[in-house]
Amino acid sequence: MECFGESLNQELEDLQEHQTAIETKMLSLHKMLPNLQLLHTDSRQLSSMVSFTSTLAENVSGKVRQLDLAKSHVTACMQRVEDVLDLKFCTDGVQTALQNEDYEQAAAHIHRFLSLDENVLRMTEGSNEGSTLDTSFQLLHEAESKLKKIVHKNFDAAVHSKDVASVERFFKIFPLINLHDEGLTKFSKYLSAQISETAETNLNQALSVKSSDKRSTVIFADTITLLFEGIARVVEIHQPLVETYYGPGKMFPFMAALQKECDRQTRKIVEKFKESRDFTRKVQKVRQSSMPRATAAEKIDPKELDVLLAELTLMNARAELYLRFVRRRVVADVEVSQEEDRTEKVAEVDKFLSDCDLSRLMQELVGSYIMMEEYFMKEMVVKAVKMDTYEGGAMTSSMVDDAFFIVKKCVRRAMSSCSVDGVCAMLNNACTMLEQDFKEELHSRLKLGFPSGFDLTQAYNLVQSSIQQGKLQSSDTEKAKANFLCMLNDTEVSSDYIQTLKKNLQAEITKVFGHVHQHSQEKLESCLSELASVSNKFREVREFGFTQLYSAAIKPRIKPWVDTFSATSHLIDDEEFTNYEANDPWVQAFIVQLDNLLNTFKASLTTGNNDTFVSHVTTEVTIQLEKAVLKMSFNRLGGLQFDKELRALVGYLTSVTTWTIRDKFARLTQMATILNLEKVNEILDYWGPNSGPLTWRLTPTEVRQVLTLRVDFRGDDIKRLKL
Amino acid sequence: MEDYKYLFKVVLIGNAGVGKTCLVRRFTQGLFPPGQGATIGVDFMIKTVEVDGDKVKLQIWDTAGQERFRCITQSYYRSANALILVYDITCQPTFDCLPNWIKEIDTYASSKVLTYLVGNKSDRLLHREIPAEIGEHFAKQHSMRYLETSAKEAENVDRLFTEIAVELTKQAKENFLRPRQDSTSGKVGMPNGGSSPVGGLSCCKLN
Numbered sequence: 001m002e003c004f005g006e007s008l009n010q011e012l013e014d015l016q017e018h019q020t021a022i023e024t025k026m027l028s029l030h031k032m033l034p035n036l037q038l039l040h041t042d043s044r045q046l047s048s049m050v051s052f053t054s055t056l057a058e059n060v061s062g063k064v065r066q067l068d069l070a071k072s073h074v075t076a077c078m079q080r081v082e083d084v085l086d087l088k089f090c091t092d093g094v095q096t097a098l099q100n101e102d103y104e105q106a107a108a109h110i111h112r113f114l115s116l117d118e119n120v121l122r123m124t125e126g127s128n129e130g131s132t133l134d135t136s137f138q139l140l141h142e143a144e145s146k147l148k149k150i151v152h153k154n155f156d157a158a159v160h161s162k163d164v165a166s167v168e169r170f171f172k173i174f175p176l177i178n179l180h181d182e183g184l185t186k187f188s189k190y191l192s193a194q195i196s197e198t199a200e201t202n203l204n205q206a207l208s209v210k211s212s213d214k215r216s217t218v219i220f221a222d223t224i225t226l227l228f229e230g231i232a233r234v235v236e237i238h239q240p241l242v243e244t245y246y247g248p249g250k251m252f253p254f255m256a257a258l259q260k261e262c263d264r265q266t267r268k269i270v271e272k273f274k275e276s277r278d279f280t281r282k283v284q285k286v287r288q289s290s291m292p293r294a295t296a297a298e299k300i301d302p303k304e305l306d307v308l309l310a311e312l313t314l315m316n317a318r319a320e321l322y323l324r325f326v327r328r329r330v331v332a333d334v335e336v337s338q339e340e341d342r343t344e345k346v347a348e349v350d351k352f353l354s355d356c357d358l359s360r361l362m363q364e365l366v367g368s369y370i371m372m373e374e375y376f377m378k379e380m381v382v383k384a385v386k387m388d389t390y391e392g393g394a395m396t397s398s399m400v401d402d403a404f405f406i407v408k409k410c411v412r413r414a415m416s417s418c419s420v421d422g423v424c425a426m427l428n429n430a431c432t433m434l435e436q437d438f439k440e441e442l443h444s445r446l447k448l449g450f451p452s453g454f455d456l457t458q459a460y461n462l463v464q465s466s467i468q469q470g471k472l473q474s475s476d477t478e479k480a481k482a483n484f485l486c487m488l489n490d491t492e493v494s495s496d497y498i499q500t501l502k503k504n505l506q507a508e509i510t511k512v513f514g515h516v517h518q519h520s521q522e523k524l525e526s527c528l529s530e531l532a533s534v535s536n537k538f539r540e541v542r543e544f545g546f547t548q549l550y551s552a553a554i555k556p557r558i559k560p561w562v563d564t565f566s567a568t569s570h571l572i573d574d575e576e577f578t579n580y581e582a583n584d585p586w587v588q589a590f591i592v593q594l595d596n597l598l599n600t601f602k603a604s605l606t607t608g609n610n611d612t613f614v615s616h617v618t619t620e621v622t623i624q625l626e627k628a629v630l631k632m633s634f635n636r637l638g639g640l641q642f643d644k645e646l647r648a649l650v651g652y653l654t655s656v657t658t659w660t661i662r663d664k665f666a667r668l669t670q671m672a673t674i675l676n677l678e679k680v681n682e683i684l685d686y687w688g689p690n691s692g693p694l695t696w697r698l699t700p701t702e703v704r705q706v707l708t709l710r711v712d713f714r715g716d717d718i719k720r721l722k723l
Numbered sequence: 724m725e726d727y728k729y730l731f732k733v734v735l736i737g738n739a740g741v742g743k744t745c746l747v748r749r750f751t752q753g754l755f756p757p758g759q760g761a762t763i764g765v766d767f768m769i770k771t772v773e774v775d776g777d778k779v780k781l782q783i784w785d786t787a788g789q790e791r792f793r794c795i796t797q798s799y800y801r802s803a804n805a806l807i808l809v810y811d812i813t814c815q816p817t818f819d820c821l822p823n824w825i826k827e828i829d830t831y832a833s834s835k836v837l838t839y840l841v842g843n844k845s846d847r848l849l850h851r852e853i854p855a856e857i858g859e860h861f862a863k864q865h866s867m868r869y870l871e872t873s874a875k876e877a878e879n880v881d882r883l884f885t886e887i888a889v890e891l892t893k894q895a896k897e898n899f900l901r902p903r904q905d906s907t908s909g910k911v912g913m914p915n916g917g918s919s920p921v922g923g924l925s926c927c928k929l930n
Binding site: 351354359360366367368370374422424425426428429431435522523530 | 763
């Protein structure tokens, strides 16, 4: 209870303490009260002031807006007034200008008038001044149609009287009175007429040129060139006029109109060309001659085509040049005028140009040209093959040089046509002809094979006589041998020629077709690369020739010489070894015989073929020797003897070849090393980690096999070897 | 630039307007350009496809169908590995011309060439004039493979070219193996990647 009283007392005391604090706070609050009231009124005042200001501002800005509107009305009004004034000025001006025949002035007035918005003018000035406006409009409309008539009439008259100055004068007026299209049409018609006239004169002149004239063979190409040059000149002169007075974007319709005339004139020239060159008959004849069953009598002489082909290529080259010119001009204009759809428009231009009659006519001519050029090439090569002669002393026969001269001539002529497709086609045709006709000819001749029953001295004499007398006077076999080697050379040289041809043509193509589209260049590149594979096909034929030669002249020749080796015992004692040294059992004779063989052929083979021949011979020697060795028995001295023999052989062959022969003899040399060992275990000094720079070409089994050839080596020792 | 294991030439032939260019465009660019203009001369496109992990480059020659380009287009036949002869299934005359095209192929193309007969525009079923069986029968008669395609709907287009790539790769692999087997032991190896063996040069002609 006491406790409770105590705590109560405590609480009361606390509260009393608080009371004083609260009282002070209450006092200060009482002081603040009036201030708050003041604040309230002040803020209310402020708010009303702000809202007042905002209304005021709105009022002011509304006025400004109104003013602005009024101002723009005033400007429009002034514009109208000006327009009306202009209109009046135009009306008066047109009359006087027309009276004074100052058509430029009149057209300028009309142009101004046409730029006014007639309806707006009529609307704004509805009531009182309407009547005068109406008359003005009427007058101006009348003047406009009158001027149009006058311009038309005067333009026609100027054209008629060939008054160039007036023609150009009125040409410039057309766009002023909104007659762009009419103006262009009329003007291009006028220019076309001029082109036509000149072209006709030129064509007539061409037709009257005598055949003795030095340009007579290409007179139609000349005529067509004149036509193109004429049009180019017209464009050159009048393009600035069109651009200045008609604005950009008008070159395409302008050029298109002129192209129509160009097409017409080209057709005429091509017709006359075909007529006077007997073109259609020749094409027909070539087509028949190309048939497999065509007899010689029906065939057209390819030489008859030579001149015609040149003229055809020249015509197309000119046309390509001209079309390129036109395209450049039109596209440049398109690029200036067209903001968007530019590529579309350019595509349209390209389509127009590739579809125009000129293009078509030229495509037809190029088509015929390709057919005739192919015929020409093929027939001339056939002729070269038929007239093939072999001059003694020469490595190759005449047909190789002749054939490649023709191929080169034909492809280069195709190139002079500037037609990418034409060149590609001729490259294809050249590949076909070389591969199907020329290569097969060589192949079939090589198939006859190298006559066997090879007699060394005879062949040697044959070559000697052919060198000394410059001709061959020997038996048929010898002739056949010489022919075979000649064909082998022909094949090799052909393969090289094709590579050279490809390289030369590549350089020329880059020069002639440097400007054409990337895509076309890739096309050319692809057709050109076909030549490389044709060259490889000739290599294959050469390989075939070498297999013939191998089986007829190399293998059977070497066989008996190696047999002598096999027959020579290599189980020898000291005495025999010394004896061998004094009287060589076989290797010296072998070398002499090899030397004879190689020399015999060396004179009749090209360097490349000779290298291959020597390579074949050495390969055969190693193969046969290897076989022989594995069938023989050796003792220590025999091994030494063989090592000596091999060294002599390798030494000789190294002296007669330009490349390293040691590689071919690697296996044999290693066999000799093994046969030359003191004892079986000695092999380990050369094997595995001890091999040093030596790379073993023999397998462990082969090593063991060779070791067993030594009669003095024990089989157990060999078996125990860890290889 | 890019490496590839095989390069094959594919040549498209057939009358004008049957859709050769559209087939090529569809395959190489995935486009069907409406209002395609007539091809001038020969166009060429390249697309590399993969066959069993090998990159195979198809060089596609798109020839003009119009007569006046015939001499140019014929020159491409010989080196072609595959020919695609196209006609329009909605246009009888393009089918009637096929024998002429076959004659051209026989004259100019290599005898080993892989040939496909393709009836294009298979999306225009309502306008079909040549039933599929007739086309297929014709193809069989002339030992060609047959497919109907629609360049517009991309129907069978990829399949056509893929089949060609696969078949040619197969052939190339076989050819590559063959010369190895019958090479003579004494011959010096030729560093030549050519795929046609020497033994294949059996036919020789020169008048």
